[in-house]
Amino acid sequence: MKTGAWIVAIAVIGALGLTVLAQEPQATIPADSEYAGSKLCGMCHKDEKTAFAETPHAKYVPPADALEPWKHSTGWDKATGEAKEPGVQCEACHGRGKTHAGAKTEDKKTLIINPLNLDAPGKITSICAQCHAYYKPKEGDAPVAFTPGENIFEKIDLLPVEEGKAMQQVNELVGSLHHTKQHMTCIQCHTSHTEGMIPGNLRKAVPDLCVQCHADEADIAKHTEAHTTKAKEGDTCDTCHMPDDVHTFAKPPK
Ligand code: HEC
Numbered sequence: 001m002k003t004g005a006w007i008v009a010i011a012v013i014g015a016l017g018l019t020v021l022a023q024e025p026q027a028t029i030p031a032d033s034e035y036a037g038s039k040l041c042g043m044c045h046k047d048e049k050t051a052f053a054e055t056p057h058a059k060y061v062p063p064a065d066a067l068e069p070w071k072h073s074t075g076w077d078k079a080t081g082e083a084k085e086p087g088v089q090c091e092a093c094h095g096r097g098k099t100h101a102g103a104k105t106e107d108k109k110t111l112i113i114n115p116l117n118l119d120a121p122g123k124i125t126s127i128c129a130q131c132h133a134y135y136k137p138k139e140g141d142a143p144v145a146f147t148p149g150e151n152i153f154e155k156i157d158l159l160p161v162e163e164g165k166a167m168q169q170v171n172e173l174v175g176s177l178h179h180t181k182q183h184m185t186c187i188q189c190h191t192s193h194t195e196g197m198i199p200g201n202l203r204k205a206v207p208d209l210c211v212q213c214h215a216d217e218a219d220i221a222k223h224t225e226a227h228t229t230k231a232k233e234g235d236t237c238d239t240c241h242m243p244d245d246v247h248t249f250a251k252p253p254k
Pocket residue numbers: 027036037038040041042043044045090091094096097098100101102105106108109112113114117
């Protein structure tokens with residue numbers, strides 16, 4: 001399905017209040033599959049490799065003394081304190097892919113995670129929550145054992161949003177109507193490596209991204225006319241509803 005069609009489909013499904021996204025049975029990463037490394041993935045997936053190379057994830061250079069190294073690397077191993085690859089690479093989002101890489105073509109799809117084909121919105125957001133959430137494990141220390149395809153929220157408690165804190169977009173989103181009413185996930189607004197994406201890894205620029213669903217608010221001057229917050233020249237949706245890029249999508253105070 002083309003991305004646009006997918007977004008519309010999810011908007012409709014969300015509006016009906018259903019949580020099932022796909023019809024096909026979900027793939028799983030076999031417990032014994034190992035990390036293959038992004039180089040190997042890129043040999044077969046050339047388009048994804050090229051598009052991904054232009055993204056902030058691919059360009060990210062982690063600091064050597066990161067406090068939570070698992071949020072800055074791929075395949076960080078608690079036992080050894082070492083990662084398979086620095087930064088955010090293919091298998092951070094798609095799962096350990098060695099078995100997929102070596103499998104027969106007809107089996108490949110069942111052995112790797114395509115976030116679009118997961119059967120619950122929480123499993124999609126789980127992938128991003130490995131790094132973009134501020135949490136406490138229900139048991140033991142962070143990070144929790146997690147493989148894409150699973151639901152990380154069964155293993156963690158999100159902490160309350162802290163003003164000015166980076167990397168807590170999941171905590172912010174789950175408190176908003178976008179989550180509670182729309183079951184919205186990160187990947188409805190953000191792409192990871194598709195062609196034509198724009199800065200911020202957005203699928204579309206604001207305001208187009210927002211007016212897909214909020215056509216009634218397209219006339220900004222009108223919808224702020226009776227409010228103390230009035231629109232100024234150059235303001236757009238995120239100026240007022242995402243100050244400092246905060247993902248709570250709240251209305252400005254009266
Ligand atoms: C030897 C070639 C090869 C390698 C190496 C390979 N893939 Fe694939 N991959 C494929 C093929 C072929 C398909 C399509 C299978 C199909 O459509 O049934 C595929 C499909 C996929 C899909 C889509 C699955 C779906 O359900 O839509 C993802 C995601 C993916 N690969 C990621 C990866 C990642 C990540 C790596 C590295 C760990 C990797 N691949 C390594 C050949 C490869």
